[in-house]
Structure formats: C-alpha cells, structure tokens
Amino acid sequence: MNGASAAASAAQVAGGPPEASLWSSVLVTMLALAFVLALAWLFLRLLKRATTMRSIDGRTPPQVVQAVPLGGRERLIVVRDGDHEYVLGVTAANVSLIDKRAAAPSPLAADHDA
Known part of the structure; x- marks a missing residue:
C-alpha cells in the first residue's frame, strides 16, 4: 500500500x-x-x-459636583443630593460638613425648560 x-x-x-x-x-x-x-x-x-442606584422613591443618588484638592489627602467636595448641595471637607481622618445650601438648577435642566 x-x-x-x-x-x-x-x-x-x-x-x-x-x-x-x-x-x-x-x-x-x-x-x-x-x-x-x-x-x-x-x-x-x-x-x-x-x-445604577435608585432609592425606593426613585430619586437619583448623591452626585459629586466638584472636588478641589487642598493638599496631599485633603479635599473640598461639593455633593448634590436632591434639592440640596453640601460642601464637605474631606481629610484622611474624617469628613466635615462645611455648608448646606439649596441646589442651583443644573444647566441641562435649564436647556430642557427653554
């Protein structure tokens, strides 16, 4: 073969x-x-x-609007939660509430209203 x-x-x-x-x-x-x-x-x-987190009542979760570094581990952070904005001081050891204010309307919401 x-x-x-x-x-x-x-x-x-x-x-x-x-x-x-x-x-x-x-x-x-x-x-x-x-x-x-x-x-x-x-x-x-x-x-x-x-x-994508949503609370039971359908609100959106808190959002970090702006973060400004102040040093090695220190930051100033603006957080929006619903109708309020919180200015927080964040360090390696703790988080401190510096200011609480009514949230300014977002530019996207202003565009939808027009």
Missing part, C-alpha cells in the same frame, strides 16, 4: 476529507466564541442596570 492510498483510507475512516473537518472545527469554535461574547455582553448590561 502506498502513501496516497493510506491517506485516502484514513480520510474515509475519519468521515471525509481533512479540509471539511478543519472548517467544521473552525465554525464550531467561532459559534462558541460568539455565544460567549453574547453572554458577556448580556451580563455587563444586567450588571450596569443593577448598579
């Missing part, structure tokens, strides 16, 4: 030409990769939805 007939009999035993087997393996791999990527995308969408 020569080499060509041995390769032909091996292809017949394997169920077809080796090129078809290679393409089917590539196709199965690509489908599995697409499935894993789709699952990852779905998981990230669900995670994003779960981590």
Whole structure:
C-alpha cells in the first residue's frame, strides 16, 4: 500500500476529507466564541442596570459636583443630593460638613425648560 492510498483510507475512516473537518472545527469554535461574547455582553448590561442606584422613591443618588484638592489627602467636595448641595471637607481622618445650601438648577435642566 502506498502513501496516497493510506491517506485516502484514513480520510474515509475519519468521515471525509481533512479540509471539511478543519472548517467544521473552525465554525464550531467561532459559534462558541460568539455565544460567549453574547453572554458577556448580556451580563455587563444586567450588571450596569443593577448598579445604577435608585432609592425606593426613585430619586437619583448623591452626585459629586466638584472636588478641589487642598493638599496631599485633603479635599473640598461639593455633593448634590436632591434639592440640596453640601460642601464637605474631606481629610484622611474624617469628613466635615462645611455648608448646606439649596441646589442651583443644573444647566441641562435649564436647556430642557427653554
């Protein structure tokens, strides 16, 4: 038996030409990769939805409006929570309330009113 007939009999035993087997393996791999990527995308969408915090009454969470570094670990931070803004002094050891005031309307809200 020569080499060509041995390769032909091996292809017949394997169920077809080796090129078809290679393409089917590539196709199965690509489908599995697409499935894993789709699952990852779905998981990230669900995670994003779960981590967008909203309170029970539907208010948005407090937002940091501005932060001004004052030193190595000291900062002055303006936080908006609902209709109020809080000016906080933040150090490595504690957080101090410096001022509380009514929140100014945001520029985006002014654009929607016009």
